[in-house]
Amino acid sequence: MENIGGTEPGETEERADSLSYFVEEHEPSWVWSEDSYGHYLRVDLPDFKMEDLKLEVVSPGETAVSGERVxxxxxxxxxxxxxxxxxxxxxxxxxxxxxxxxxLYVTVPKKKLTTVKEPEYEENATTTSDENHHQETLAEKSSMDDHRLFSMKYWQREDEATPLEKAFEMIKKNKGILLTAVLAFSIGIIVALHRLESGGD
Known part of the structure; x- marks a missing residue:
C-alpha cells in the first residue's frame, strides 16, 4: 500500500482555519477500468503535485484520495x-x-482465484419438480440411447435402428467403396467435359 504525499485527515481544515485561507473544495473526475490482472482507478488532478496528495485504505472495501494545494x-x-x-x-x-x-493512477490487484469446488449432493436432497422432470428426461434419453447402442453394437439387432441410423452405419462400413465410386464418377464427368470441349474445337 503506497502513501502519496502529505497531510493527515482533518489537517487540511485545521491548516486552512489557522492561516485564514479562502478554501475551495475540488471534485476531481475519475473512472474505473479493469483487465484480468487488476482494477485501475484514474483520478484527474490537474495542477496538483505528488506531494499534495494522499492515498489510504479506509476499510477493506474502500480507499480514499485526498489532497490540497495553495x-x-x-x-x-x-x-x-x-x-x-x-x-x-x-x-x-x-x-x-x-x-x-x-x-493519479491507482492499481488495485485482483485476488487470485481459488479452484471451484464441485457441489456435493446429499442422498436425501430435495429438488423441485421441474428439476426432477429434467433429470428424469435426461436419464431416460441416456438410458434409451445406451440401450440402442448396446443392442446394435453387441447383439447386432439392427432392426431397432432407425432408417437414418441404418444409412449412416452402411456408409461407415462401406466408406472405401463409396469414396471410390464418387471419385470414379467425378473423373468420368471431367473426362466427358474435356471431350466435349475438344470436340467443339
Missing part, C-alpha cells in the same frame, strides 16, 4: 477528499499508485 499567493486553498468503493475481488493490501502529468 494558490493566489497563499490566499486560497483548493482541497478535496474523495472515497472510492473498491470493486469486488480486490486485494486492498497490495494497492499501488503513480502520479504523472496531473493524473
Amino acid at each position: 494558490v493566489n499567493d497563499n490566499s486560497k486553498c483548493i482541497y478535496f477528499h474523495q472515497k472510492y468503493k473498491l470493486p469486488e475481488n480486490s486485494d486492498p493490501e497490495n494497492i499501488t499508485a503513480e502520479f504523472d502529468g496531473g493524473i
Whole structure:
C-alpha cells in the first residue's frame, strides 16, 4: 500500500482555519477500468503535485484520495477528499499508485482465484419438480440411447435402428467403396467435359 504525499485527515481544515485561507473544495473526475490482472482507478488532478496528495485504505472495501494545494499567493486553498468503493475481488493490501502529468493512477490487484469446488449432493436432497422432470428426461434419453447402442453394437439387432441410423452405419462400413465410386464418377464427368470441349474445337 503506497502513501502519496502529505497531510493527515482533518489537517487540511485545521491548516486552512489557522492561516485564514479562502478554501475551495475540488471534485476531481475519475473512472474505473479493469483487465484480468487488476482494477485501475484514474483520478484527474490537474495542477496538483505528488506531494499534495494522499492515498489510504479506509476499510477493506474502500480507499480514499485526498489532497490540497495553495494558490493566489497563499490566499486560497483548493482541497478535496474523495472515497472510492473498491470493486469486488480486490486485494486492498497490495494497492499501488503513480502520479504523472496531473493524473493519479491507482492499481488495485485482483485476488487470485481459488479452484471451484464441485457441489456435493446429499442422498436425501430435495429438488423441485421441474428439476426432477429434467433429470428424469435426461436419464431416460441416456438410458434409451445406451440401450440402442448396446443392442446394435453387441447383439447386432439392427432392426431397432432407425432408417437414418441404418444409412449412416452402411456408409461407415462401406466408406472405401463409396469414396471410390464418387471419385470414379467425378473423373468420368471431367473426362466427358474435356471431350466435349475438344470436340467443339
